[in-house]
Amino acid sequence: MNRKAQGATEYLIILAVVIIIGLIVVGAMGGIPGIGAAGKSRSSASYWATADVAIVSYAHAAAFVAPATTASLNVTIRNNQRGSIQLSNTAGDLTIGGFIITCAQYTLFPGQQTKCWYKNAIGCGGGVAGSAFSYDVSLKYTDPETKKVYTFTGDGQRLEGRCSST
Numbered sequence: 001m002n003r004k005a006q007g008a009t010e011y012l013i014i015l016a017v018v019i020i021i022g023l024i025v026v027g028a029m030g031g032i033p034g035i036g037a038a039g040k041s042r043s044s045a046s047y048w049a050t051a052d053v054a055i056v057s058y059a060h061a062a063a064f065v066a067p068a069t070t071a072s073l074n075v076t077i078r079n080n081q082r083g084s085i086q087l088s089n090t091a092g093d094l095t096i097g098g099f100i101i102t103c104a105q106y107t108l109f110p111g112q113q114t115k116c117w118y119k120n121a122i123g124c125g126g127g128v129a130g131s132a133f134s135y136d137v138s139l140k141y142t143d144p145e146t147k148k149v150y151t152f153t154g155d156g157q158r159l160e161g162r163c164s165s166t
């Protein structure tokens with residue numbers, strides 16, 4: 001009789017270990033809201049930092065700060081290509097999460113970066129610092145040598161992060 005109890009106990013322990021490993025894998029993949037969000041944010045930041053037209057840093061303020069000249073969404077864009085690019089400065093050609101982005105400079109040589117921003121009266125995450133955001137990105141640019149126009153969207157990779165306090 002003791003053998004049956006030992007076998008049942010071993011079975012339950014193995015089953016518990018398998019369930020725990022399964023939950024860890026699902027959480028790491030972002031399958032459970034709130035679990036794995038940090039992994040998605042790090043993965044997104046890593047992807048965008050190494051993309052052809054990279055977003056090397058970004059921050060979206062949770063609350064609107066007066067005056068209206070203060071940017072609530074700040075990004076730094078870098079050209080990771082071999083040749084120079086001309087970012088489009090036509091309204092709506094550079095968007096992050098539907099926000100129209102303005103940049104300090106639009107011609108970027110290889111490795112060069114520029115600061116870009118969106119000024120609005122809408123804070124991130126309903127004004128709650130630490131809330132998660134996930135934005136689609138669309139950057140239109142021209143190759144000055146060939147005059148060919150490209151639109152870079154990150155192949156469906158969204159820009160993910162947390163709302164900052166300022």
